[in-house]
Amino acid sequence: MKRYTLVTIIFFLFFNFTPAQEEVYELRTYEFEFFRPANVLHTYFEDALIPALNRQGITNVGAFEEASESLPKKVYLLIAYKDIQSFQDSKDLLLNDKIYVNDASAYLKGGEVKMPYNRISTNLIKSAKGFPNLVKPKNKANVFELRIYESHNEDALYRKIKMFNDSEFGIFNDVGLPIVFFGSNIAGSQMPCLTYLLAFKDKDAHAEAWSKFGPHPEWQRIIKLKEYANSMNDITRVFLKPLPYSQL
Template identity: 70%
Template sequence: MKTRIVSVFLFLLIGFGVCAQEEVYELRTYELGFFGPAEVLHNYFEQALIPALNRQGIDNVGAFEESVETMPKKIYLLIGYDNIQSFQDSKDALAKDEKYLQDADSYLNAPEASIPFKRISTSLIRSTTGFPKLVKPNDDANLFELRIYDSYNEDALRRKVKMFNDSEFVIFDEVGLPMVFFGHNIAGNQMPCLTYLLAFKDMNAHGEAWSKFLAHPEWVRILKLEEYANTINEITRVFLKPLPYSQL
């Protein structure tokens, strides 16, 4: 079964053209139950999972919660892999890591009533040639903006990714929209779409940068191009703050 899943992912990668430098990101969302304590989950991330991933050479694991109180509450985990094979190898390595199994025992063997989340949803995101590597933000980054752009079909998504690769990354850099990661989703429940994460010092810096972006002459120009018409039909935006043990 595992082999079949990896084969499907590899097929999706080939469909967009394989480049050796492109990474794969796993974005997990843990939806918590109402009023349940989440310490067992936080302890698992901080004391077992993230250290085990670091031992595998997987650095800069991000852990976030939404910046405003929402119901149900959610925890987001971002893990970057060198490629799709590294994603699969990491799961196998955890199962063989005796220190991880020992450190994670209180979570892995917890009774059902102690598990704080109702469900986990996962998206796999492949980086693009225009932004191939995750970039760790500045240490003063306290506000993160997760953005998901839905497209009505695969060609619309291809054109939107091209728009970023050809023009938008340069504009983002010029106006102070610091990208952490960017990619198009290859698996998940919100497809076809692309996903990216921005990092800011605070909401003032966020507002100033987006105002500059909207007024940038290159953005005004490309927005009118027929090639990029009707590439997005919905945008999801979530503001996040890093948890104390986040490495981003």
């Protein structure tokens, strides 16, 4: 019985969504090698990859670098697919896109010493029913906050996502914490976890919004509920700034 219950929870968490709620996000992180110029990668993104994704109907591709001066430097690429099948099909479509193959030739045929990064990591994230689609910031955003919430097991993650679906999305809206995307990770690092991205005009807007979150009466109510106890055990927070060619 216990085994059946666990399988049921996992199945519900990752697959029990209607088609409109199956947007999938690919969050790539490029970790740069020291002392290598990054121009070939930025040119590839701006002139080849992002235009090719747009031709596939994939819009609002986000490109960011970390706002801090921490090393090694990292660049993040956020791609929103309408579903998991679109993610799977996208790479084949790229290889069959003659414009892309031509525009990307300097990158695709570049030798090892021309590549500015030493590794790429990818997280796949499935949207939650309470926030099913990526939302492009209405106004120009200069500060983005990437947040990853880790849980000790799948049930704890399910309860944390339920907390967002039932209450936290409303609180975020009330206090001015604009979400770009939100979802549970289905592949990648730090699992089980959820990931979301916030957008702000500047650091002052970020500080003002978060200052209203803790005292919000609904937050004060739900943090006392046993249902949500021990649903999260770690938070990763990264501040990002958009690159000039980012579509977010």
